[in-house]
Amino acid sequence: MKPSKLNELDRFDKQIIQILELEGRLTITELAARIGMSKTPCQVRLKKLIDRGFIAGFRAVINYKMLDVGHVAFAQVKLLDTRQHALDAFNEAVQGISEIEQCHMVAGSFDYLLKVRTKDIDSYRRVLGESISALPHVASSSTFVAMQTIKETGV
Numbered sequence: 001m002k003p004s005k006l007n008e009l010d011r012f013d014k015q016i017i018q019i020l021e022l023e024g025r026l027t028i029t030e031l032a033a034r035i036g037m038s039k040t041p042c043q044v045r046l047k048k049l050i051d052r053g054f055i056a057g058f059r060a061v062i063n064y065k066m067l068d069v070g071h072v073a074f075a076q077v078k079l080l081d082t083r084q085h086a087l088d089a090f091n092e093a094v095q096g097i098s099e100i101e102q103c104h105m106v107a108g109s110f111d112y113l114l115k116v117r118t119k120d121i122d123s124y125r126r127v128l129g130e131s132i133s134a135l136p137h138v139a140s141s142s143t144f145v146a147m148q149t150i151k152e153t154g155v
Contacts, residue, residue: 009054012037016046017054021153024058064117071118072146075132076110080139089136097135099127110142121145 009017015035019026026034032042049055064070079086087105090112094103102115114132118124124143132141 005054008052012042013045013049013054016042016049020055020058068119069117071120071124072149073116073118073121073124074144074146075114075116075128076142076144077112077114077132077135077138078110078140079112079137081137082111086137090138093135097127097131099123099131 012035016031019031019034028039028043028046031046032039035042037045046055079090091103091105094100094112094114099116099118100114101117102113104113105111106113116124116127116132118127124145128141128143132138
């Protein structure tokens with residue numbers, strides 16, 4: 001069995017990741033102080049974490065309500081065909097729908113779980129009817145509307 005990459009990290013590396021996951025805009029000086037290390041070694045560790053792929057990037061946390069796209073729905077999608085060519089076609093086509101914020105292939109009674117962000121329920125209905133339902137090999141979908149977001153990390 002292949003050893004976990006997590007075994008390559010010490011407590012300082014894990015602290016860096018944990019802190020930056022929630023506060024990605026900290027300066028190196030602030031980050032170093034938080035983990036009890038001087039600036040230069042902290043900077044070297046951060047660069048190694050980025051170079052080795054443990055930290056894939058940095059991004060802003062967006063206030064979607066301010067952008068008038070605060071409506072979130074989750075769509076379960078069942079495919080007619082789950083052979084690799086059908087999965088590939090669906091996976092490629094889903095990339096072209098900007099309202100789909102996340103797409104996960106799942107195990108269970110449906111094949112994909114989509115997180116869809118729109119202005120309101122009417123906009124969602126349009127995206128579902130005109131875009132999601134038209135994706136390759138879609139047999140059916142079921143929607144769950146988020147009433148309130150309680151916790152969201154790793155965005």
